[in-house]
Amino acid sequence: MPEPDDPVPAAPAGRRLPARDAVLVILLAGILLVLFEGPSIRDAGSDMQPGVERDVTRAVGAPAGWLSDRLPLDEVSDDALAVLEDDQGDTGAGFEDGARAGGVPPVPPESFDPADLGEPPAPPRPLRRLLVTGDSLAMPLDAELARRLTGQGVAVERDPHVGTGISKSGLADWSKVSAQQTRELEPDAVVLFIGANEGFAMPGAGGEEVECCGPAWAAEYAYRARRMIDTYRRGGQARVYWLTVPVPRDRDRQEIARAVNAAIAVAAEPYRAQAQVLDMTELFTPGGRYRDAMPVGGRDRLVREPDGIHLNGTGAAVAADAVLEAMRADFAIR
Numbered sequence: 001m002p003e004p005d006d007p008v009p010a011a012p013a014g015r016r017l018p019a020r021d022a023v024l025v026i027l028l029a030g031i032l033l034v035l036f037e038g039p040s041i042r043d044a045g046s047d048m049q050p051g052v053e054r055d056v057t058r059a060v061g062a063p064a065g066w067l068s069d070r071l072p073l074d075e076v077s078d079d080a081l082a083v084l085e086d087d088q089g090d091t092g093a094g095f096e097d098g099a100r101a102g103g104v105p106p107v108p109p110e111s112f113d114p115a116d117l118g119e120p121p122a123p124p125r126p127l128r129r130l131l132v133t134g135d136s137l138a139m140p141l142d143a144e145l146a147r148r149l150t151g152q153g154v155a156v157e158r159d160p161h162v163g164t165g166i167s168k169s170g171l172a173d174w175s176k177v178s179a180q181q182t183r184e185l186e187p188d189a190v191v192l193f194i195g196a197n198e199g200f201a202m203p204g205a206g207g208e209e210v211e212c213c214g215p216a217w218a219a220e221y222a223y224r225a226r227r228m229i230d231t232y233r234r235g236g237q238a239r240v241y242w243l244t245v246p247v248p249r250d251r252d253r254q255e256i257a258r259a260v261n262a263a264i265a266v267a268a269e270p271y272r273a274q275a276q277v278l279d280m281t282e283l284f285t286p287g288g289r290y291r292d293a294m295p296v297g298g299r300d301r302l303v304r305e306p307d308g309i310h311l312n313g314t315g316a317a318v319a320a321d322a323v324l325e326a327m328r329a330d331f332a333i334r
Contacts, residue, residue: 110236110273126153127331131187131232133159133177134194137245140313141193144320152333157185165197166224167212175224178231188239189331190232191323193280195245196309199256213259221260225267233274239330240275241323242268247285249308254290257281278322284315294318 115121130149132142142158149156159181164172174194181187202220204210210217225242232240244261247254261281268275284303285291293300296314303315311319327333 108270110233110271111269113272116272121329124328124330124332127188127327127333128153129155129157129185129187130189130191131157131159131181131185132191132193133157133161133181134192134243135164135196136160136162137196137243137310138191138193139310141191141243141311141316141319141323144313144316145191145323148320148324149333154333157181157187163197164194165200166194166228167198167202167217167221168200174228175231178228182231182234182238186234187232188237189241189327190238191241191243192228192232193243193319195257195260198260199253213255218259218263218266222263222266225264226270229268229271229275233271236274238274239327240268240271241278241326242275243278243280243319243323246280246283246304246311247288247290249290249304253309254288258288276326278326280319280322283318283322284311 127149130145132138132145138158138160139162142156142160146156146158161172161177164174164177166174181190198221199212201209201211202217202224204216204220210220229240229242232238242264244264245257248257265277268277281288284294290308292304292308293302295301296303296318301314303311303318305312324333
């Protein structure tokens with residue numbers, strides 16, 4: 001409380017408005033809010049818990065939303081906000097401009113396995129032509145798959161290219177091989193087992209030679225493998241089953257196999273709906289430890305050739321079991 005001797009403060013200078021003007025300003029603000037944000041009020045009412053506040057909000061929001069829907073004021077508001085954003089300066093391309101601006105490429109629908117999104121799987125369809133290809137690792141898997149599918153109306157095309165690799169192109173360029181196979185055979189499914197002859201230096205993204213087996217080498221290998229997958233999937237008409245390389249006996253080759261398998265996993269990511277990586281590493285060499293034999297049919301049996309790289313006939317039969325199990329989800333085969 002001011003003391004009796006304190007001077008009385010002077011009235012503020014300027015025009016003095018009556019209380020009626022304040023009421024008019026509040027009413028005008030309410031009308032503008034209804035016109036511009038009618039849908040928001042209506043949606044807010046729908047999200048509220050039952051009660052008096054919800055009833056009042058919905059009573060106001062329903063006619064406000066109806067009126068706002070029939071007026072272009074929401075577009076005017078968006079344009080105004082866009083002007084304000086432009087005034088803040090360019091902070092880079094927006095999501096809709098990313099691909100055109102040369103930034104991160106868009107994610108295609110093929111990147112998602114429908115099962116991961118809770119969608120029902122497509123019913124298995126007929127398998128008319130199967131291509132089994134790769135390097136020498138694909139032998140005798142190709143013969144085993146052909147034998148298993150005999151009598152089921154499936155034409156099995158066996159086309160391994162011995163001594164070739166994705167990281168070398170002296171004997172065969174797999175970009176061209178995959179394109180020719182796809183063009184001539186038009187397979188419904190492709191089983192690919194390759195990686196016995198890798199580890200060669202490759203030109204990197206900048207043109208410089210990249211030695212095995214670091215991230216730059218794996219990135220180039222993944223890029224090449226991804227191009228092959230994109231070719232083999234035939235725009236979504238075919239399915240690709242790429243087998244990883246079981247850990248070899250030789251320690252130097254183990255380093256190469258790790259890089260190859262890591263690159264294959266990355267390569268297939270954009271096409272998970274149509275390309276499946278089958279883990280032969282864990283199947284034959286669990287924990288990354290080499291072994292010549294494993295339990296098959298209730299007893300230990302040799303599954304590797306003496307070179308410590310390739311699968312023998314028994315190992316090929318084990319791999320064929322895994323391949324056919326994966327294929328039965330997509331194709332009507334036994």
